[in-house]
Amino acid sequence: MPDFQTLLIYIIPLVFAITLHEAAHGWVASKLGDHTARMMGRVTLDPTKHIDPIGTIAIPLVLLLSSSGFIFGWAKPVPINFNALRSGKSGMIWVALAGPGANLLMAIGWLIIMIIAINMNIPVLIEMGRVGILVNCVLAVFNLLPIPPLDGSRVISALLPNRLSYQYNQLEQYGLYILLGLMFLGGFNYLVRPVVEFLLSWFQYALVILR
Numbered sequence: 001m002p003d004f005q006t007l008l009i010y011i012i013p014l015v016f017a018i019t020l021h022e023a024a025h026g027w028v029a030s031k032l033g034d035h036t037a038r039m040m041g042r043v044t045l046d047p048t049k050h051i052d053p054i055g056t057i058a059i060p061l062v063l064l065l066s067s068s069g070f071i072f073g074w075a076k077p078v079p080i081n082f083n084a085l086r087s088g089k090s091g092m093i094w095v096a097l098a099g100p101g102a103n104l105l106m107a108i109g110w111l112i113i114m115i116i117a118i119n120m121n122i123p124v125l126i127e128m129g130r131v132g133i134l135v136n137c138v139l140a141v142f143n144l145l146p147i148p149p150l151d152g153s154r155v156i157s158a159l160l161p162n163r164l165s166y167q168y169n170q171l172e173q174y175g176l177y178i179l180l181g182l183m184f185l186g187g188f189n190y191l192v193r194p195v196v197e198f199l200l201s202w203f204q205y206a207l208v209i210l211r
Contacts, residue, residue: 007061009124013110013132014060017103017139018075019047024102025095026078032091034084042078050075077149089158096154103140107133111203115211137199141192147179148172 023045026037037043042050051057055074085091114129144152148171157165171178182188 005124009128010131010135011060013128013135015047015051015056017106017132017136018056019045019050020102020106021099021139021143022050022075022078024098025080028098029078029080029085029091029095032094033086034081034095036081036084037078040079050078052076092158093155096151096158099151100140100143103136103143107136107140107199107203110136111206111210115207118211133203134196134200137196137203138192141195141199142188145191148175150175150179 023043026043029036030038030043052075080095082092082095085095087094110129110132114126114133117123117125117129143150144155146152146156148157148169153168153172153175157169160168182191
């Protein structure tokens with residue numbers, strides 16, 4: 001069983017990754033005309049505004065304690081009124097991509113922290129940086145899966161004609177079951193892992209070059 005320090009090394013990057021992911025959705029939506037999330041106090045870096053007890057704490061903790069080799073989670077979805085966006089469907093795409101984009105930026109931030117920690121010989125921060133890069137790459141790729149209600153599905157929905165988009169969005173009521181099924185059947189090993197490993201190889205290359 002992981003000790004308290006190990007839990008912090010995993011939980012801190014995960015909480016930041018999920019919090020900034022959701023805040024980014026709300027911030028971009030606000031810039032494009034929908035102020036719903038801002039009015040509800042969701043455009044904030046305060047984790048307590050975004051934490052979902054099950055998705056942010058319970059499931060990641062169970063996966064970590066079970067040494068599953070895969071960790072993911074989610075926060076309370078930021079409310080978005082896509083009809084209020086000035087740029088219509090293109091705005092919907094930008095709002096959807098804001099979350100994964102924020103995760104990739106955070107991965108770069110953790111890379112910088114890791115480089116500094118290596119040069120200053122701070123083992124805890126080195127490991128936290130490694131976990132931060134991994135968690136953010138996993139969340140970015142995971143959320144781009146075209147399974148409603150993940151961000152990738154919002155992009156697909158915006159690109160489809162209205163009738164097909166409506167039918168496609170009806171899958172959202174089954175989305176959680178589809179994701180849980182994929183997780184338990186090992187589907188993420190084929191859908192998520194190859195892309196994550198590709199991203200990690202580039203971060204590893206950057207670490208060698210920049211350190």
